[in-house]
Amino acid sequence: MAEHHPQAQVHPVPDKIAKSARVDRERFEELTREALENEDAFWNRIGQRVEWIKPYSRIKDVNFDLDDLHIRWFDDGTLNVCANCVDRHLDARGDQVAILWEGDDPERDEKITYRQLHDRVCRFANVLKRLGVGKGDRVTLYMPMIPEAAVAMLACARIGAIHSVVFGGFSPDALAGRIIDCDSKCVITADEGMRGGKATPLKKNVDRALSNEDAADRVDSVLVVRNTGNDIDWDADRDHWLHEALEHVDADCEPEEMNAEDPLFILYTSGSTGKPKGVLHTSGGYLAWASWTHEIVFDYQEGEIYWCTADVGWVTGHSYIVYGPLANGATTLMFEGVPNYPDNSRFWQVVDKHQVNIFYTAPTAIRALMRGGDEPVRKTSRESLRILGTVGEPINPEAWEWYYNVVGDGRCPIADTWWQTETGGILISPLPGATDLKPGSATKPLPGIKAALLDADGKELEGATSGNLVLTDSWPGQMRTVYGDHKRFGETYFAAYKGRYFTGDGARRDEDGYYWITGRVDDVINVSGHRLGTAEVESALVAHSAVAEAAVVGFPHDIKGQGVYAYVTLMAGREGDEKLAEELIQWVREEIGPIATIDHLQWAPGLPKTRSGKIMRRILRKIAANEHDQLGDTSTLADPEVVENLIENRRQV
Ligand code: WT7
Numbered sequence: 001m002a003e004h005h006p007q008a009q010v011h012p013v014p015d016k017i018a019k020s021a022r023v024d025r026e027r028f029e030e031l032t033r034e035a036l037e038n039e040d041a042f043w044n045r046i047g048q049r050v051e052w053i054k055p056y057s058r059i060k061d062v063n064f065d066l067d068d069l070h071i072r073w074f075d076d077g078t079l080n081v082c083a084n085c086v087d088r089h090l091d092a093r094g095d096q097v098a099i100l101w102e103g104d105d106p107e108r109d110e111k112i113t114y115r116q117l118h119d120r121v122c123r124f125a126n127v128l129k130r131l132g133v134g135k136g137d138r139v140t141l142y143m144p145m146i147p148e149a150a151v152a153m154l155a156c157a158r159i160g161a162i163h164s165v166v167f168g169g170f171s172p173d174a175l176a177g178r179i180i181d182c183d184s185k186c187v188i189t190a191d192e193g194m195r196g197g198k199a200t201p202l203k204k205n206v207d208r209a210l211s212n213e214d215a216a217d218r219v220d221s222v223l224v225v226r227n228t229g230n231d232i233d234w235d236a237d238r239d240h241w242l243h244e245a246l247e248h249v250d251a252d253c254e255p256e257e258m259n260a261e262d263p264l265f266i267l268y269t270s271g272s273t274g275k276p277k278g279v280l281h282t283s284g285g286y287l288a289w290a291s292w293t294h295e296i297v298f299d300y301q302e303g304e305i306y307w308c309t310a311d312v313g314w315v316t317g318h319s320y321i322v323y324g325p326l327a328n329g330a331t332t333l334m335f336e337g338v339p340n341y342p343d344n345s346r347f348w349q350v351v352d353k354h355q356v357n358i359f360y361t362a363p364t365a366i367r368a369l370m371r372g373g374d375e376p377v378r379k380t381s382r383e384s385l386r387i388l389g390t391v392g393e394p395i396n397p398e399a400w401e402w403y404y405n406v407v408g409d410g411r412c413p414i415a416d417t418w419w420q421t422e423t424g425g426i427l428i429s430p431l432p433g434a435t436d437l438k439p440g441s442a443t444k445p446l447p448g449i450k451a452a453l454l455d456a457d458g459k460e461l462e463g464a465t466s467g468n469l470v471l472t473d474s475w476p477g478q479m480r481t482v483y484g485d486h487k488r489f490g491e492t493y494f495a496a497y498k499g500r501y502f503t504g505d506g507a508r509r510d511e512d513g514y515y516w517i518t519g520r521v522d523d524v525i526n527v528s529g530h531r532l533g534t535a536e537v538e539s540a541l542v543a544h545s546a547v548a549e550a551a552v553v554g555f556p557h558d559i560k561g562q563g564v565y566a567y568v569t570l571m572a573g574r575e576g577d578e579k580l581a582e583e584l585i586q587w588v589r590e591e592i593g594p595i596a597t598i599d600h601l602q603w604a605p606g607l608p609k610t611r612s613g614k615i616m617r618r619i620l621r622k623i624a625a626n627e628h629d630q631l632g633d634t635s636t637l638a639d640p641e642v643v644e645n646l647i648e649n650r651r652q653v
Contacts, residue, residue: 011404011437017386017413021433023296028434031447042448046476047074049291049327050284051088053257054078062474064499066490072261073285073476080255081264081283082158085326086121087255089114097331100305101147102350104194104337112147114329117154119251124148124155126249127242131221133186135160135256138266140184141312142166142175142202144193145336148225148242149312150322152188157264157283160256164266164278167313168193168200170593172208174276176215178268182278182483185220190227196341203232210238260284266483267315269421270533271492272504272523278483279315279421287327289425289477293446294324297415298387299432304357305384307333309347309365314530315421316391319477320360324425339365344372348380348407359407360389360415363399364528367559370402377406387432389415392529393561394517400439418442418517420503421531422493424477427451428515441514449475453509458497466508468521470500523617525554525562530595534617537564537598540591544584546574551607551615555600555624563599565624567607567646576603600624602649606642619643623650 018024023031035042043059056077063070089098094115101110112120133139139161143149149165156163166178179187187210193200203224210216222239224232264283268276294300306325310316312334325332333354339347347369351359369376388408395403395416404414414437418428428451430436430443437443445451452460453467461467478501482489496502506521520526523534534552541550549569557563568584570576585598608616622631628647634640 009439011413011439013433013436014411014413017299018433020301021299021431022301023299023431024433028431028447035448043073043476046288046292046448047077047284049288050074050077050079051084052077052079052284056260056284060474064474064494064501066494066498069486069490069494071474071478071480073474074260074288075284077260077284078257079260079284079287080158080258081287081323082121082125082154083255084287085154085157085323086114086118089329090118093329096303096329098326099147099150100331100333100354102333102335102337102354104196104341106342106346106349110147117151120147120151121154121158122251122253123246123249124151124242125158125253126251127223127245128155128159128161128186129253130245130249131186131223131240133159133161135258136263137161137186138164138182138184139186139188140164140166140175140179140182142168142187142189142206143225143312144168144190144195144200144202144227145311145334146190146193146225146227147334148190150334153265153312153318153322154326158253158255160258160262162263162265164268165313165318166268167311167593167595168202169313169595171590172205173212173590174592175205176209176212177275178278179209179215179218180212181268181275182266183218185218186223187219187221188223188225190225191232192228192230194228194336196338199228199230207233207235258283261480263480265318267318267421269315270524270531270536272533273535276533276536277485277488277492279479280481280483281424281477282480285476285478286424287323289475290319290324291327293426293429293477294320294330295328296431296446297417297426297429298358298360298389300325300328300330300358304330304386305333305354306330306358306360307335307351307354307356308360308389309335309339309362310360310391315424319425339369340372344369344376345380348377348382351385352381355384357384358387358389359385360391360417362392362529363390363395364393364560366390366395366399366403366407370399371559374406382407382409385412387415388412389417391417391419393526394519395440397439404439413437416440416442418515422479423475424479427471427475428517438514441510441516443514445515451515452500453507454497454500464509464511466506466518468497469503469505469507469515469517470497471503472500474501519562525552525564527554527557527562527564527595528560532564532596536592537566537588537596540588540596541566541568541584543591544587546570546580547584548572549607551604551617551620552598553617553621553624555621557599560599564597565600565602565620566598567602567604567620569604569607602646604642605645606639608643608646609638610636611638613638620646623647626650
């Protein structure tokens with residue numbers, strides 16, 4: 001049966017934007033054609049965005065085949081990423097604001113010019129050197145959204161150390177696992193972080209992470225930023241205050257000459273199996289792609305104020321708060337707080353206060369604010385806004401229209417940007433001056449990006465169709481490997497479809513060639529735009545002594561996009577009650593972090609399995625979504641009664 005999709009209303013490119021845009025329709029066609037007909041010229045154009053110390057002579061060296069899997073770009077060139085983001089702007093815009101910081105407390109803000117940023121980064125880098133950190137060493141950052149987070153990343157890049165930023169919402173256990181996996185010798189943190197008026201005990205969490213001996217063995221030093229000033233525990237052999245360490249260094253720090261393929265950072269992300277993977281990004285190609293996409297997708301123009309509301313703990317913060325905007329000499333706004341503190345107008349108050357021109361956020365934030373009605377938005381001006389963006393999950397057309405009409409007053413194009421931690425930068429997105437918009441569609445692949453839809457057998461589908469989204473060729477921002485586990489890199493992304501990168505997403509392509517991402521087709525849940533592996537939540541649950549078995553699936557959630565639904569089978573003799581349910585939910589939050597908050601926990605005397613013992617998640621997803629009248633084929637179930645029981649109990653909640 002053919003799927004029916006009502007024709008969405010199309011929003012054409014506004015004339016005003018088309019006239020001044022860096023990429024208009026004609027330019028878009030030219031670039032797309034060049035990428036197809038003269039690949040080297042096109043990629044060279046991207047490579048030239050970087051200021052190289054030694055220019056490259058080779059552009060691309062890629063093989064997606066498992067037996068010789070490698071991805072290299074511009075690989076005989078040398079550069080320093082920090083120098084590209086800071087030093088190179090000193091002559092032309094030393095006194096322009098680089099980082100515009102807005103505190104959680106609306107009374108607090110700070111403007112850091114490129115010259116001041118240079119000074120702070122150099123001093124910070126010298127502190128790291130004094131702590132014995134050098135080229136190739138791994139440094140874990142566990143930071144609040146304060147300027148030092150960006151300064152620390154750039155300082156690592158300056159001396160050639162590899163940073164691994166762990167989101168401040170992750171638990172001590174999760175932090176310890178990430179420190180161990182990449183063998184970090186240094187941790188950078190703050191006493192506490194502030195969000196929505198509440199303090200997070202970051203240093204205390206680091207102490208707890210380092211009570212794990214495996215982690216403690218690796219870490220020589222913990223560098224602590226004084227942020228709230230509240231009391232913290234101190235280990236004099238290991239801990240160093242940043243402000244004290246800064247007294248012993250000067251501001252001279254030559255950037256280290258790095259190869260294009262030297263690692264820049266590791267960022268852990270959840271997959272469908274096992275523990276989180278350390279996604280490894282390298283220097284030259286990553287920076288070139290972050291820089292180019294930041295410029296064309298947001299149509300960034302000289303002097304504009306650009307604001308991405310993400311946290312630096314996610315890839316969006318890496319590519320579109322720090323590296324992309326700073327490589328482009330932009331003013332990047334960094335926000336410590338949350339959308340609803342002190343009240344629901346906060347985002348728009350900040351837009352007015354700092355005259356923000358480009359605003360990039362997540363659908364989950366838009367949906368949450370939409371619930372609060374139009375008034376908190378309408379009472380602000382937002383006249384400075386020119387371009388809007390979203391990322392992280394599919395945006396439903398209602399939320400899109402609200403963002404467009406209420407937030408943007410029907411004036412600002414929305415860039416619905418599809419990408420992943422693994423892709424380093426945006427791959428599918430409209431360009432404000434070139435692409436007519438359809439609410440809910442990320443529209444078309446950027447020039448140079450070869451997207452395709454495959455059926456389950458790997459056959460490439462043509463025209464308007466649905467399938468699994470793959471990239472058939474590389475781009476400079478692509479991840480290079482899973483840190484320390486190249487085999488897993490191959491198995492995860494290149495084994496499903498020979499010679500192609502599998503994204504894990506499903507998508508539909510319409511008659512105009514527009515892509516509509518439908519969501520993950522693997523066992524990954526997208527909660528508020530953050531990836532959570534069902535296997536991770538399950539293993540946290542079964543680590544509790546009361547739990548015999550658990551299965552976790554996603555279900556549709558009004559605000560979060562997807563919520564977490566857990567089916568739990570208890571040990572014989574244990575009784576499932578409210579109190580135990582609460583305890584298990586709290587347990588998982590502590591094991592992983594508050595992102596992993598179970599929204600719904602159901603006691604399951606048994607789980608639906610095939611005769612060979614495989615849990616039938618498809619059925620569990622249907623029950624969680626309250627669609628148990630559409631279970632599909634259940635003939636392979638070992639014990640149909642199990643399903644009847646689950647449906648029966650689902651009805652009661
Ligand atoms: C997954 C990647 C890229 C930074 C934020 C998330 C989903 C992302 C969109 C979008 C529909 C999207 C995909 C993707 N996703 N952007 N515009 N429309 N889905 O990074 O944690 O690596 O997650 O987020 O499912 O695979 P991430």
